Amino acid sequence: MINTLLHTPLFWAALTIGAFILGQQLYRRTGNNAFLPPILTGIILVVVTLELSGVPYATYMEGGTFLHTMLGPVVVMLAVPLYQYLHTMRKQWLRIVLAITLGSGTTVACAVAMAYFWIGNDAITTTMYTKSITTPVAVAITEQVGGISALASAFVIITGILGALMIPPLLRLTRMDDPQTTGLTLGICAHAIGTSRALELGPQQSAYAAMAMTLTATLHALVLPWAV
Amino acid sequence: MPLRPHLANRIRFYNIRALIAEVVKLVDTLDLGSSAARCESSSLSFRTSIQQQLIHREQTMPGLLILLVFLLLGGVLQQLFSLPVPASIIGMLLLLLALIVRGQTPDALQKITQTLSPLLPLFLIPVSVGIVTQKHLLEAHATELLVILAVSIIPGALVSAWIMSRGKSG
Numbered sequence: 221m222i223n224t225l226l227h228t229p230l231f232w233a234a235l236t237i238g239a240f241i242l243g244q245q246l247y248r249r250t251g252n253n254a255f256l257p258p259i260l261t262g263i264i265l266v267v268v269t270l271e272l273s274g275v276p277y278a279t280y281m282e283g284g285t286f287l288h289t290m291l292g293p294v295v296v297m298l299a300v301p302l303y304q305y306l307h308t309m310r311k312q313w314l315r316i317v318l319a320i321t322l323g324s325g326t327t328v329a330c331a332v333a334m335a336y337f338w339i340g341n342d343a344i345t346t347t348m349y350t351k352s353i354t355t356p357v358a359v360a361i362t363e364q365v366g367g368i369s370a371l372a373s374a375f376v377i378i379t380g381i382l383g384a385l386m387i388p389p390l391l392r393l394t395r396m397d398d399p400q401t402t403g404l405t406l407g408i409c410a411h412a413i414g415t416s417r418a419l420e421l422g423p424q425q426s427a428y429a430a431m432a433m434t435l436t437a438t439l440h441a442l443v444l445p446w447a448v
Numbered sequence: 449m450p451l452r453p454h455l456a457n458r459i460r461f462y463n464i465r466a467l468i469a470e471v472v473k474l475v476d477t478l479d480l481g482s483s484a485a486r487c488e489s490s491s492l493s494f495r496t497s498i499q500q501q502l503i504h505r506e507q508t509m510p511g512l513l514i515l516l517v518f519l520l521l522g523g524v525l526q527q528l529f530s531l532p533v534p535a536s537i538i539g540m541l542l543l544l545l546a547l548i549v550r551g552q553t554p555d556a557l558q559k560i561t562q563t564l565s566p567l568l569p570l571f572l573i574p575v576s577v578g579i580v581t582q583k584h585l586l587e588a589h590a591t592e593l594l595v596i597l598a599v600s601i602i603p604g605a606l607v608s609a610w611i612m613s614r615g616k617s618g
Contacts, residue, residue, distance in 0.1 A: 236570070236573050236574060236577075237570065239573070240569065240570040240573060243569075257569065258569050259569035259570075259572055259573060259576070262569065262570070262573045263573055263576045263577055263579070266573060266577045267577055267579065267580055270577065270580055271580065277577065277578055277580050277581050280574075280577060281574060281578075284573070284574030284575075284577065285574065287570060287571050287573065287574050288571065288574040288575055290564075290567075290571040291536070291571050291572070291575075292519045292535070292536045292539075293512065293515035293516055293519055293536075293564070294564055294568055294571055295534075295536035295537065295539070295540055296515045296518050296519050296522070296536055296539040296540045296543055297515055297540075297557075297560065297561055297564055297565075298540050299518075299540045299541070299543035299544040299547060300543075300547070300553055300557055300558070300561045301561070302540075302544055303544055303547040303548065303553060304553070306548070315611060315612060315614075316612070318611050319607075319608040319609075319611040319612045320608065322607050322608070322611060323604050323605070323607045323608025323609075323611065324604060324608070325604075326603050326604040326607045326608075327600050327601055327603065327604025327605070328600075328604075330599070330600035330603050330604065331596055331597065331600035334596045334599070334600060335592075335596055338592050338596065339589050339592050339593075339596075341585065341589070343585070344585065344589065344593070348596070351597065351600075352604070355572050355576075356568065356571070356572060357537065359572070359575050360534040360536050360537060361534060361537075363534070364532060364533070364534050365532075368578075368582060369575050369578060370575060370576060370577070370578025370579045370580075370581060370582055371579070371582050371585065373572065373575055373576035373578075373579070374576065374579050374582075374586075375593075375597060377576070378593075378594070378597050379597050379601065382597055382598045382601060383601050383605070386598070386601055386602070386605075387601070387605050390602065390605055390606070391605070391609055394606065394609070396609040396610065396612075396613040398613060400612065401609050401612040401613040402609075404608060404609075404612050405605050405608050405609045405612070408604065408605075408608045409601050409604050409605045409608070410601070432608075438537075438540070438541075441533065441534070441537040442533060442537070442541075445531075445532035445533050445534075446532060
């Protein structure tokens with residue numbers, strides 16, 4: 221009986237949605253804690269279920285693919301906020317473009333160089349290129365450049381949590397912690413999780429973080445496939 | 449507990465809907481059909497245009513259709529010119545271009561964005577769960593990966609913060 225259930229694709233789709241709802245509940249109960257994003261709780265719950273039941277990932281994905289298909293239209297949808305940010309950034313566009321290009325370039329270059337010399341695994345090095353992009357775009361790009369999507373998603377989420385944790389104190393320490401700078405830096409280096417951390421800091425921070433996140437993702441999406 | 453932003457949006461959205469419902473009721477009782485001069489088509493009365501707006505606001509399908517059309521366009525262009533950029537990114541840039549040309553975001557797109565944005569993480573769970581197939585890599589390099597991911601943030605954050613704050617406070 222249970223074995224039949226575990227091999228029904230719809231069961232895994234339902235379980236994923238259930239795990240995500242639990243993740244959302246936990247996130248709300250903890251006062252929207254940036255370190256407990258619903259996606260992380262959701263992933264952990266599904267992974268634990270898979271490990272305990274011994275069901276292979278391919279079987280899971282027969283159900284998961286229903287949800288996965290929606291990533292395409294969702295990435296297209298990012299044009300809507302991007303269009304709105306183009307208006308807000310008009311005044312200081314040069315400064316913003318430079319900060320995004322050089323800042324995200326630096327963090328990616330450091331990560332790739334360290335992975336290349338320290339670990340030396342091709343798949344890991346290639347996947348490292350996408351570590352500073354918001355997850356849906358990172359996954360799309362990784363498939364294109366020959367990295368491992370699942371690894372990309374893990375790198376991006378870990379980067380986001382670490383960035384949200386480290387960036388605000390780092391900027392306070394170096395006295396570069398005005399609201400716009402903090403927001404922009406969180407968006408560039410910690411994408412969506414950084415943006416939700418910025419939301420706790422203030423409206424200006426979160427607007428700049430969301431803008432930086434979207435622009436970084438667009439820039440990397442255009443540059444990486446040619447560069448890697 | 450602070451209100452989540454999309455929740456705040458949704459509440460505002462419901463208020464707009466309630467407002468429109470009120471207007472439609474008002475129009476129903478007063479019959480303002482004659483004040484259709486501002487509409488282009490003479491057969492389209494003020495009332496039906498408001499009712500259409502109401503239907504428009506309640507439906508997410510027109511917006512989803514727009515997204516799918518642009519995604520397909522992106523896919524066609526990608527195949528045609530064998531571009532290395534993913535179809536969804538090309539679709540996004542085409543949509544951005546269309547929005548810039550049009551000068552505003554259509555209601556249908558606004559609506560689908562409000563509906564889909566909170567669900568974005570859900571759509572990412574299946575691919576992320578694929579981490580179970582990479583256990584060997586993670587077990588072999590867990591410490592190195594964590595250190596690399598943590599350390600590489602610092603120079604990037606300092607560079608972007610320096611550029612962004614330079615000459616501003618002075």
